[in-house]
Amino acid sequence: MTAPSGPAPAGVPAVRCRSLGVSFGAVRALHDVSLELAPGRIHALVGQNGAGKTTLAKVLGGLQVPDAGDVRIAGRDIPPGDVRAAKAAGLAMVHQHFSLPPSFTVAEALELTAARPGGRAVYRRGDLQRRWQEDVAEIGGTAALSTRIRDLPVEARQSLEIVRALATEARLLLLDEPTALLTPVAIDSLFERLRSLRDGGVTILVVLHKLREVAAVADTVSVLRDGELVLGPAEMSEVSQGRLSDAIVGPGGHADSAVGVRAAAHESTETLLELAGTSSSESAFEPGLTAVDLRVEAGEIVGIAGVEGNGQRSLVSVIAGLTPVTEGTVRIGGDEVTAAAPARRRLRGLRLVPFDRNAEGISRSAPLWLNQSALRLLGRRRGRSPLISLRQYKRQASEAMDLWRVRYDTATQPAESLSGGNVQRLILSRELADGVEVLVAAQPTRGLDFAATEFVRRSLRGLREAGAGVLLVSSDLDELFELSDRLLVMYGGRIVAEFDGPYDRRAVGDAMTGAVR
Amino acid sequence: MTSGLRRAVWTVVLVVVSFLITALILRVSGYSVGDVFSGIIQGAITATGASTSSIRWAIPLLLIALGVVVGFRAGFFNIGGQGQFYMGACSALAISLGWREGPAGLVILCGTLAAMLAGVLWSLFPGWLRVRFGTDEVLTTLMMSFIGALVLQYLTAGPMRNPQGTGQTAASERIPEAFRLTGGSGVSLTVLLLVAGVTVLVWLVLERTRFGLTMTLVGRNATMARWQGINVRRVGLGAFALSGALAGLAGAVELYGPAARLVTGFSPEVGFTAVVVALVGLLNVWGTVVAAIFFGGLQAAILFLPIVTDLPPPALVLLHGMVAFLVTIKFRAVRRRRAAQTEATAG
Amino acid sequence: MEQILATTLRSAAPLVLVAMAGVFAFRAGIFHLGLEGLMIAGAFATVAVGDTTGSVELGVLAAIGVCLLLSALYWWVIGPLGANVIIAGLGLTSIGLGGTAYALGAIFDVRGSLFTDVVLPRPVRNITEGAGVIVAEHSIFVWITPLIVLAAWVVLRRSRFGLRLAAVGEYPFAARSAGVNPSMVRLQAILIAGALCALGGAELSVGALRNFTENMTNGRGFIAFVAVIFGAWHPIGAAFAGLFFGFAEAIGIQSQINITERVPREFVLMIPFVLTIFAVWLGGLWRRRSLEAEAGYAELREPDF
DSSP: OOOOOSSOOTTSOSEEEEEEEEEETTEEEEEEEEEEEOTTSEEEEEOOTTSSHHHHHHHHHTSSOOSEEEEEETTEEEOTTOHHHHHHTTEEEEOSSOOSOTTSBHHHHHHHHHOOTTOOSBOOHHHHHHHHHHHHHHTTOOOOTTSBGGGSOHHHHHHHHHHHHHTTOOSEEEEESTTTTOOHHHHHHHHHHHHHHHHTTOEEEEEOSOHHHHHHHOSEEEEEETTEEEEEEEEGGGOOHHHHHHHHHOTTOOOOOOOOOOBOOOOTTOEEEEEEEEEOOOBTTBOOOOSEEEEEETTOEEEEEOOTTSSHHHHHHHHHTSSOOSEEEEEETTEEOTTOOHHHHHHTTEEEEOSSIIIIIOOTTSBHHHHHHGGGGOSOOTTSOSBOOHHHHHHHHHHHHHHTTOOOSOTTSBGGGSOHHHHHHHHHHHHTSSOBSEEEEESTTTTOOHHHHHHHHHHHHHHHHTTOEEEEEOSOHHHHHHHOSEEEEEETTEEEEEEESSOOHHHHHHHHTTOOO | OOHHHHHHHHHHHHHHHHHHHHHHHHHHTTOOHHHHHHHHHIIIIISTTHHHHHHHHHHHHHHHHHHHHHHHHTTOOOOOHHHHHHHHHHHHHHHHHHTTTSOHHHHHHHHHHHHHHHHHHHHHHHHHHHHHHOOOHHHHHHHHHHHHHHHHHHHHHTTTBOTTOOSSSOBBOOOOGGGOSSOTTOOOHHHHHHHHHHHHHHHHHHHHBHHHHHHHHHHHOHHHHHHTTOOHHHHHHHHHHHHHHHHHHHHHHHIIIIISSOBTTOSTTHHHHHHHHHHHTTTOHHHHHHHHHHHHHHHHHHHHHHHHOOOOTHHHHHHHHHHHHHHTOOHHHHHHHHHHHHHHHHO | OHHHHHHHHHHHHHHHHHHHHHHHHHHTTOOOTTHHHHHHHHHHHHHHHHHHHSOHHHHHHHHHHHHHHHHHHHHHHHTTTOOOHHHHHHHHHHHHHHHHHHHHHHHHOOSSEEEOSOOOOOSSOOOOSSGGGGTTTOOHHHHHHHHHHHHHHHHHHSBHHHHHHHHHHHOHHHHHHTTOOHHHHHHHHHHHHHHHHHHHHHIIIIISOSEEETTTTTTHHHHHHHHHHHTTTOHHHHHHHHHHHHHHHHHHHHHHHHTTTTSOHHHHHHHHHHHHHHHHHHHHHHHHHHHHHTGGGGGGSOOOO
C-alpha cells in the first residue's frame, strides 16, 4: 500500500463517481448520483439531514457498499466497499464522529488507523511514540503521545483526526461535517488549515451544514436533496445564496403550522424555574455546575449557549433530577424540588426534550403508543382499579400524535420506524400534551431538516405565547439568537455571561471560549 | 403474516433444526432415530401416565420460566432460577418439618410464602447489586445458583438429612402426607388451578398494569425511562423480586407435589431449561406456557426412554444446549445473508 | 504449606489458560460464556483420542481441533446469524457438558469416569520434601502457562493485532474506518480462545489427573471468566486472578482433607462463588467508571444511514 507521489496528472479528476445508488430498505439514501471533482480545490457538499451527504462520503471512502454505480479516485477504479483500495488511491477520511477508540493512547490510535508502512507487528511503546512524534509535532499538537483519546479536549481530537487522515500523504481529504463540535474560533483555524492543504495540492471535499461556512471556505459547491444531486459542482462565485438555499430546501420545503399548546395559566411574571447557587459534582466527561443562578419566568424563552461539554448536560440533568445537587436549590413552579425525585418534578409540570432523542427521548423498540404514554405511567392513583385499559391508552396516544401531526401507520409500530423529525414530534406530543409549566429543550432541532426545525421552533414560540417557560439549550447560535428572550453563556460549568437581544455574535463567541471574566 | 406470528414460526423452525441436528448426532453414534422418536412420543403422550408426567415436569419449568420472562421484560437476565428454586424448596421443607403437627392448610400456606420469600431474597441480592452498582446480573445470578445448590447439598447431607436414609445420595426426611397437594404423579386439580391462577396473574401484571408497562419501558431503554421520571431502580428491584418469587413458588410446588422430600441436586437442569423455555416462548406468557408443556414432555420422555432404548440421559442436556445455541438466531440475519449470496452468484 | 502452593499451581493452570481465552474474547467485545463447554470438550477429546491412539500429543491436537470447530460454529451463530452472545454461549456450555457425557456413554459405554494411561509429560519429578515439592509433579502445561500469559500480553498490548482486536471490542466503527473487518477479527479472537480452552481442558484431564469425568470442569469455565473481569480484562491481571482462584480451590481441597470436622465442606466449596460475586461487583464498579468516561461517544453513535 503506497501513496501516489505528487498530484494526479492534469485533467484527471480527483474523484469521479457515476450513477451511485444506495437504498436502506424502502429509504432511498442516494439515487443516480454522478459527480466529478477537479483536483487541488476545496469542494463543499451541502444538503439537509437525510439528504445523503454522509452516505455519499461513506461510499467514496469505501465504508458503504453502493447498490449501483462506480467510483474512481485519481483515475483508479475502487472496488465497492474496499476501504484499503480507497486509501491506497490517496483518499483519507475525517468522519462526522470521532473514529479513534477512546481508551487508546494517541500513538496507539495513530498506529491503528493511519497504517503507515514500516511499522512492526510487535512494538515497544517508546518506538511507537517516536514513530508518530513528528506528525503530532508538525501541526503544533501539544497532545502527548501517551495521552488517552478520551482525555483529550474536543478540538485536539478533531485535529488528531486530521493528522490521522494526512499521515499517509493523502491527496484527497474527505471531511464529514467537521465543524459540528467546534467553536467559531476553532472553525476559523480549521478552515485556515484546509486552505493551506489545498495550496499544497490536496483536493478537499468537505460536507457542511451552514451556508455561512460554505461561503467562507469552499471553491465549489454541490447540493444533495433527497439522495439526488440537484446542483453542482458549481463555482461558488457563480451561485447566489438564494439559489443555494432553494436547491437545499427544494419546492416542498414549506412547513406546516404549529400546534396549539395547552399550558397551565400563569401570571406573566411568575418564576417557573429557578436555580439559586446550584452546584453539582462533575461527571466523567463534563464539568459539574458551579454556583449557577438561573431564572425562567412565565412566557419567556431563555437560551443557553456554550461549546458542548461545558456543563450543559449537567445543567439539564440537575433540573431533571437525574444528577444530585451538592449545593444550592432548584425550584419548579415555585416549589422547592432540590431533593425531589424525577417523577415529582415531572408531576409538578417539568417537561423535557433530552439531548439525544433516539437514546434518551424514546425507546426505539417500544411501540409508539407506549412511548407516547410514558408520562401517564407516573404517580399513584388511589381508588382506581390497578388494571388499565390498553385500548384507552392507545386511543389517547393516537389522538395526541394526530394533533402533533406525527406521520405513522399504526400506534403499535416501533418508534424506530419514524424519521428524526417525526421522533421529535412524538416527543413534543408527549411532553406538551398538558400541564406544562416549564420545558427544558436540549438541542431540540439538531439533525432535523428544514421543515421539522421550523416546526419545533414554532412550537417553542407557541409555548411561550401560552405562558409557559422555556429553557433552550443549543449549540446553534442562529437558533438561540432567533428564539431567546435572554441568552446565558455557559463555560466550565458556570454561567459566565448574560445577553439581551439584539445579540452580538462576536461578544457571545468570546464568552463561549471563556474570554470574558 | 403479523410480526408476532412470523417470530413464532421462525422459532419453531429453529427448534426443529436443533432437533434434527441432535437426531443426526444420535444417528451417527449408532442409535435408531426412529426408535428414539417413537420412545419420545410414548414417553410424553401415549404411554400410561405419560401425559400426566409431561404436565408434572412442565409445572416447575413454567413457573421458573415465567420468572425469567418477568426479568427480561424489565431488561434483566435472571439465569439463577435454579438456586431460587432450591432455596424455595428448602424453606418450605424447613417449615413443614419444623411444624409437623400444624394444620395442613396453614403449614402449606406458610411454607409456600416462605418459599417465595426465599426465592425473592436469593434473586434480590443480585438484583440489588445490579440496580445499585451496575453489577452484571448474568454472572451473579449464576453464582447465586451454584451457591444455592451447595446450600441444598449441605442441608440434605447435614441438618435435614434423613437419619434412616440408606441411599448413596443424601436426602431429607419426607414431609407428612397430609401436607401434600398431589400424589406421586405430581398433578392434581389444586396444583393445576394454582399454576393456572399464577399464570393469569403474571399475564395481568405484565400486560394490564402500569407497573407492567413501566417494566417494559425500563427493559427497552432504561435511559429513556429515567428521563421520563421513572424510578428505574425500584422497577428493577420489583422485577427481580417477582422473578425470584415465581422460582421460589416452583420449589414449594415441587415439594408439596411430587417430591415430598428433597434429594441433593434434584432436577439439576430445570433452571437452565427454564431460560430456554422462556426464549422459545418468545418471552411472552402464553408462548411460555406452550414451550413449558413441550419441554415438560421431553423431560418426561427422556425418563421413559431407558425402558425402550439404551440412550444415555445426557442426550437431553445436549438437546437443550442445541436449542439454546440456535434459538436466538435472527430471521433477518439469515435472510440478508441468503440475499447477499444469491446476488453474488447471480453477479 | 508447600503442598497448598503446589496444589495452587496445579489448580490455577487450567483456570489461567481458560482465563486467557476469556481475555481474548472479552477484548474483542464478546461476553464468552461458552468457555466451560469448550473446556470440557477439550478435556474429553484429549482423553478419548489420547487413550484410543495411545498418544497424548494426538489427544491434545484433537482437543484443539474440536474446540476450534466448536468456536467457529459459535462465531458463525453469534456473528453472521445474529444470535444472542450470552444465550448461545450458555448453549455451547450445555452442548459441551451434555455432549461429552452423552459421548462417554454412547462411544465408551461408561457412565461417570473414563480412566486413561496417557498423561502429559512432567518435567520435574520425584521430589518429596522441602520447597521443591511446590514445583514437582506438574505437567508441562503448568510450566508453559506463564509463557502463554506473557505471549497473550505481548499480542494484546504490544502488537498491531492487539490494537485491532481492542478497537473491534471497544469501538467497531474505529476498526471499520481503519480498514479492519470486525467480524474477521472476532473470528480470530474466538478461535484463539478455543485453542486456549482446549489446552486448559487437556491440563485438567491428563495434566493434573488421568481421567475424564462427567462435568469435571465443575464451573471452572465460569470462574475463569470471572478472573477475566476481576483482572480488568488485562492478561496479567486475569492471570493473577486465576492464580488467586486456584489458591482458593487449593484451600478448599486441603480443607476437605483437614478441617471437614469443623467447617462443612459445602461452605468451603462456596468460597470461589462468593468471591466471584465480589469480583463481579468490583469489576462492575471499575467498568462503569470507564464506560462513563466514554459516554460522550454515545451521542456520536453511527446514525441509521
